[in-house]
Amino acid sequence: MVRTDKNGQKGEFKKTTPKDIVYFILPFVSIGFLLLLWYRVSSITSLFPGMVQTYERFLLLLEKPIMRVPFYGHILASLKRVVIALLAAIVVGIAFGTLIGWNKKCDSFFGTVFNFIRPIPPLAWIPLITITFGIGEFPKILIVFIGAVIPIVLNTRAGLLSVEQIYLDVGQLFDANRWQMLWEVAMPCATPAIVAGIKTATSAAWMVVLAAEMLGAKSGVGFLVTRGMDANDMPLVLVAMITIGVIGALLGVITSLIERLICPWMRIK
Amino acid sequence: MDKKTKTKKRDKLGRGQNASAYTYAMLSFAGVMAFLIIWQLLLVAGIVSDRYLAKPTELVVLFVQKFSDPAPDGATLLVSIWASLRVSLTGLILAIVIGVPLGLCMGWFKALDRLVTPIFEIIRPIPPVSWIPLTILWMGIGLRAKAFIIFFSAFIPCVINSYTGVKLTNKTLINVARTSGASYVETFYKVAIPSALTMVFTGIRVAVGNAWSTLVAAEMLAASAGLGYMILMGRMFARADIIILGMLVIGAIGAFFNGILSFVENHVIKWR
Amino acid sequence: MDENKVILKISNLSKTFEDKKGNVVRAVDNVSFDVYDNEFLVLLGPGQCGKTVMLNVIAGLLEPDDGEVRLDGEAVNGHSPKIGMVLQKTALMPWKTVIENTEIGPKWKGVSKKERREKAESYIKLVGLSGFEKSYPAQLSGGMKQRVGIARAYTNDPEILIMDEPFGALDAQTRYAMEEEVARIWQQEKRTVIFVTNNIEEACYLGDRIILFSERPATIKEIYVNDLPRPRDMISEEFMKLRTKISDNTDLAI
Numbered sequence: 047m048v049r050t051d052k053n054g055q056k057g058e059f060k061k062t063t064p065k066d067i068v069y070f071i072l073p074f075v076s077i078g079f080l081l082l083l084w085y086r087v088s089s090i091t092s093l094f095p096g097m098v099q100t101y102e103r104f105l106l107l108l109e110k111p112i113m114r115v116p117f118y119g120h121i122l123a124s125l126k127r128v129v130i131a132l133l134a135a136i137v138v139g140i141a142f143g144t145l146i147g148w149n150k151k152c153d154s155f156f157g158t159v160f161n162f163i164r165p166i167p168p169l170a171w172i173p174l175i176t177i178t179f180g181i182g183e184f185p186k187i188l189i190v191f192i193g194a195v196i197p198i199v200l201n202t203r204a205g206l207l208s209v210e211q212i213y214l215d216v217g218q219l220f221d222a223n224r225w226q227m228l229w230e231v232a233m234p235c236a237t238p239a240i241v242a243g244i245k246t247a248t249s250a251a252w253m254v255v256l257a258a259e260m261l262g263a264k265s266g267v268g269f270l271v272t273r274g275m276d277a278n279d280m281p282l283v284l285v286a287m288i289t290i291g292v293i294g295a296l297l298g299v300i301t302s303l304i305e306r307l308i309c310p311w312m313r314i315k
Numbered sequence: 316m317d318k319k320t321k322t323k324k325r326d327k328l329g330r331g332q333n334a335s336a337y338t339y340a341m342l343s344f345a346g347v348m349a350f351l352i353i354w355q356l357l358l359v360a361g362i363v364s365d366r367y368l369a370k371p372t373e374l375v376v377l378f379v380q381k382f383s384d385p386a387p388d389g390a391t392l393l394v395s396i397w398a399s400l401r402v403s404l405t406g407l408i409l410a411i412v413i414g415v416p417l418g419l420c421m422g423w424f425k426a427l428d429r430l431v432t433p434i435f436e437i438i439r440p441i442p443p444v445s446w447i448p449l450t451i452l453w454m455g456i457g458l459r460a461k462a463f464i465i466f467f468s469a470f471i472p473c474v475i476n477s478y479t480g481v482k483l484t485n486k487t488l489i490n491v492a493r494t495s496g497a498s499y500v501e502t503f504y505k506v507a508i509p510s511a512l513t514m515v516f517t518g519i520r521v522a523v524g525n526a527w528s529t530l531v532a533a534e535m536l537a538a539s540a541g542l543g544y545m546i547l548m549g550r551m552f553a554r555a556d557i558i559i560l561g562m563l564v565i566g567a568i569g570a571f572f573n574g575i576l577s578f579v580e581n582h583v584i585k586w587r
Numbered sequence: 588m589d590e591n592k593v594i595l596k597i598s599n600l601s602k603t604f605e606d607k608k609g610n611v612v613r614a615v616d617n618v619s620f621d622v623y624d625n626e627f628l629v630l631l632g633p634g635q636c637g638k639t640v641m642l643n644v645i646a647g648l649l650e651p652d653d654g655e656v657r658l659d660g661e662a663v664n665g666h667s668p669k670i671g672m673v674l675q676k677t678a679l680m681p682w683k684t685v686i687e688n689t690e691i692g693p694k695w696k697g698v699s700k701k702e703r704r705e706k707a708e709s710y711i712k713l714v715g716l717s718g719f720e721k722s723y724p725a726q727l728s729g730g731m732k733q734r735v736g737i738a739r740a741y742t743n744d745p746e747i748l749i750m751d752e753p754f755g756a757l758d759a760q761t762r763y764a765m766e767e768e769v770a771r772i773w774q775q776e777k778r779t780v781i782f783v784t785n786n787i788e789e790a791c792y793l794g795d796r797i798i799l800f801s802e803r804p805a806t807i808k809e810i811y812v813n814d815l816p817r818p819r820d821m822i823s824e825e826f827m828k829l830r831t832k833i834s835d836n837t838d839l840a841i
Contacts, residue, residue: 072429080434093453154342159350165573166566167528170543172535173550173558178367212678215648219672220692220743230695234682253442257532260444268445275448287445294440311682311723 103281131190143202168193193254201243205236369556388548406465414473422481443468469522476518480511595622599654616804632800671745692743
């Protein structure tokens with residue numbers, strides 16, 4: 047089909063219609079609108095820091111440490127908590143999820159208790175954990191661990207329960223023993239579900255570390271938010287929020303990359 | 316191959332031997348009992364100090380007592396529950412009512428998709444909890460501020476899942492509807508929306524979880540009532556029993572929400 | 588070929604199961620037949636007639652309600668390593684490459700990597716898939732996947748090979764090609780093959796003997812001996828005669 051667009055070019059290859067141009071422009075319109083809104087709101091009221099103010103605060107933050115910790119130090123502090131908790135959650139979560147997903151009796155015995163504890167949001171553990179362990183590094187990691195381990199256990203269990211019967215038949219036809227049935231048949235079947243669980247766990251962990259830091263810490267990006275709030279330094283709050291958003295998004299990208307690495311067969315389709 | 320290993324392998328999942336439903340029920344019961352007994356014994360034997368944990372038996376007493384006794388956090392249990400429910404339901408219902416239709420339309424109408432999605436992608440990675448300081452600045456610590464944060468945490472999964480649900484509509488179904496003479500808009504509500512419903516419910520489920528968990532954070536950071544406030548006060552007065560009771564009630568209500576949602580989902584989506 | 592040596596003896600086999608609505612359905616009713624060593628036996632029956640249930644019983648994936656299966660004179664109880672199977676839905680492991688899929692039998696028995704690789708390699712060559720060893724199943728066509736399924740079954744060295752409607756999901760062209768292929772492989776690698784199909788032409792092309800089953804519950808209607816010379820010509824007069832004879836005796840659903 048040959049079509050002619052606004053500029054009179056023959057669109058033999060691309061078929062660019064006026065509609066396509068509008069679609070192309072729309073995202074810029076909306077982002078422009080967002081920036082304009084930010085500019086207007088911050089110029090009318092003092093309740094929202096302006097763009098220039100925020101940018102200057104960002105530059106200042108790069109130079110001047112808060113609580114003797116430089117900006118990147120706060121980021122690293124948060125990341126360290128997340129990574130340690132996440133690694134522990136992956137090991138414990140997959141082990142426990144496999145136990146209750148593979149053995150029905152263990153599922154009844156441990157699974158019921160787990161199901162009672164599961165609906166308690168990780169943040170609700172903060173008071174109990176701080177009353178026991180204070181406000182050091184370990185209690186924070188423990189809270190993040192609780193937030194991260196639950197989705198991993200749930201996904202591992204669900205992944206093992208939804209292994210297709212036909213693969214188990216193949217396992218039986220080729221005389222796999224129980225161990226091979228689990229490691230060579232069931233676990234690979236469940237891997238995409240487990241990886242999805244780890245992805246959920248990563249974003250949960252990032253959220254929890256933030257809240258835990260806001261509720262009592264001397265370092266970390268969550269601490270920067272509360273610090274800004276306490277000092278009535280709203281540009282700092284906004285810088286911290288943007289940092290949190292960017293790192294959260296980066297963590298998402300990294301987990302997706304890891305997913306492609308772990309499940310190479312998922313790429314072909 | 317002896318008889319025992321054979322039955323083992325015959326089990327549908329190749330897992331442990333199949334036992335009766337009665338055995339599994341008893342195992343569940345035994346698991347819960349063992350958990351409670353170990354918990355109680357740890358405290359009775361003094362292995363764990365009662366400053367850090369409360370005995371299950373004490374919790375039962377406290378639970379009953381808390382219905383009439385406002386000490387130490389200044390509200391009876393029902394008052395706290397009501398305060399939390401009021402905030403979370405306000406935010407949640409607003410999020411569903413606005414978020415689901417918005418997400419569905421974004422999935423179907425390309426102009427809306429191109430206009431709104433970029434804003435979403437920018438705001439989405441910022442956890443709702445980190446909006447708390449700004450919200451307090453704007454709206455104080457009343458119902459409005461907390462409901463806004465809850466709204467925020469529940470709104471995003473509602474939109475994203477409804478959007479994805481529409482995007483995943485089977486192309487063949489759309490073509491069948493279009494070639495049978497349905498207009499673009501008709502196809503939207505007769506084909507795309509029904510087929511997106513499962514995803515919509517998943518979104519609402521995530522939204523409920525998010526809302527409830529964000530509520531706890533909001534009530535701990537800025538509130539003078541509610542279950543989150545109750546456990547925070549428990550921490551202030553070093554009352555482990557108050558904290559644990561609060562946690563259990565929070566968990567129970569969360570589970571209850573989930574139960575209602577499954578019930579509604581099964582009745583709305585009958586064809587599954 | 589010793590026509591008279593019975594390798595597998597199926598006697599008075601019956602099996603019922605419950606369908607989704609909870610009705611008890613009789614799938615196999617009092618079926619007895621013998622399988623001779625190294626023969627190509629075809630079980631022919633209409634779709635849904637209970638053939639798959641019967642196969643699963645023979646392979647030891649299901650337990651019979653009644654009757655027994657004897658392999659080399661010994662009662663089969665559970666799955667015997669001497670029986671291999673090619674499934675209709677190939678069920679290749681999507682996370683394993685072609686060669687890894689092919690070698691699972693010896694691998695799970697603990698055969699060394701070098702040895703099992705060599706063996707898998709030779710069967711991959713036999714089914715004509717050399718060069719695809721490193722591919723994932725998702726990269727293969729339906730016919731190629733089924734070839735891997737066949738190679739996988741042979742690599743495990745079974746005495747009896749059961750093929751459960753292996754070409755049911757293939758298009759007509761590929762199906763003819765695969766039929767030729769299976770006949771060729773069987774002549775090259777003599778084994779007892781029990782081949783299940785609902786296609787009369789396929790049955791006549793492949794089988795030394797053809798057992799015709801009724802509609803559900805599956806009972807034996809007739810046993811045909813087919814001694815046409817191989818490779819068989821699907822449009823020869825004798826072939827047509829046999830084909831007509833069988834189809835005249837067949838329940839409509841075929």
